[in-house]
Amino acid sequence: MNKVVLVTGASSGIGKSIATHLSSLDYKVYGTSRNPNKYSNLPFELVALDVHDLESAHNCVASILQKETTIDVLINNAGVGITGPIEETPIDEVKHAMETNFYGPLRVLKAVLPIMRKQKRGQVINITSIAGYMGLPYRGIYSASKGALEIATEAYRMECAHLNIHFSNLAPGDFATNIAAGRYHAPVVAGSDYEKGYSHTLKLIDEHVDDGNDPMEVAYTVEKILKAKNPGIHYKVGSFLQKFSIVLKKILPEKMYENMLKKHYGL
Template sequence: MSKVVLITGGSSGIGKSIGEYLSNKNYTVYGTSRNPDNYSDSKFPLVALDVTKQETITSCVAKVLEKEGRLDVLINNAGAGITGPMEEIPDEEIKRNFETNLFGPINVIKAVLPTMREQKSGLVINITSIAGYMGLPYRGVYSASKGALELVTEAFRMELKAFNVQMCNLAPGDFATNIAAGRYHAPVLSGSAYEKSYSESLKTMDAHVDEGGNPDDVAKVIAKIIETKHPKIHYKVGAFMQKFSVVLKRILPDKMYEKLLMNHYNL
């Protein structure tokens, strides 16, 4: 029987690539978008969902279950970028980012778990970020929200083992998607203590995305995870140095690692 897969944020970027790749491998795929009508050319069905609105989460999961009668895989992909000096990002933007990157995914997980427990099977893959393994300058809020989702996954895994429901993280590095266009950028303030360094860091961040890898590489790893009987807790996909940066953080003294990051961002 074809596995039923639900992908949040399936209308563009990594989510779209995952959906198309899995569809071509004969999975039954549903993606989500806040405005599905804007994507009539989608190669797989899109269901309305905004991860910050509980009623849309409930409705989306109900629609998939009504059509398919089961749900085998949830890929929590919907997320939002945010940049800015920690001192200058408005509180409401910090909260909004956590609503999208942490609380939203948790609420989608909660919505699918009753079905997966009843089935005595299921897999949840949370798309986090390599940025979630370290506090990056001018990306601190994003690092924090994605890092929190990594830890939440570890806790969920242990709580769900008795029900044969599995969960893991996939942390991508930089990929050539439209994430930079959708980020909240705190404005570069004239006269700010961070004006020069933040402005230069923004250029570096955008260049990393523009030069990023093909999002199909993420889709291929997702397929391998789904086909793995006992998935690992953490997966990473991206350029060698991006993945190796996580290893370096584990083995280098803190101040040495901090210096490497500051040199990378020309701080």
């Protein structure tokens, strides 16, 4: 039987690429969106899910199990972007980002793990970010939310190993998606001590997304993980420099690495 895969946040961007690619292979794919009726002509079925709501997560899983006998794979992809000087970013927006990027996947897991435990098998891929490996200026909240998910996944992996449920992180770099359109931007405040640095960084971020690679690269990496006999803990996909930045953080003195980032962002 074809494996059943649940991909959150599959109406656009990386999630849509993952769900579309897996649908072309031997997988039965269900994607999620807060408003699935807004989308049509997708090669997979969209199910309603608001990752801010645990009941919504349980309802999503229940609706899939009305049609399927298992949920074999969960890909936690739903997320939001957020930029701004941390001091000037409204706490409500910080909470919203954490609710989506960190607590959201945990809620979905609370709904899916009992199913996987009962069927005595399962696989989870949490989509994080290369930004989660470092505190990036004016993206600190986004980095923190994705970094938190990276660390939590490491713990989940050990806690669930004896249940035959396998966890992996997949951290993309910048890809050509519409994430910038949905990202919360703290306003650039004229006369602020952060005005110059934040303005420059916003421009740089948008250039990176516009020049980003095809998100299908992430989908191909998901396929690789799903076909691996013994999936690893951490996977990265992106440009050479983005992936190499993680290596540099490990080997360079801390202040040297910090100065390298500051120079890159013109700070």
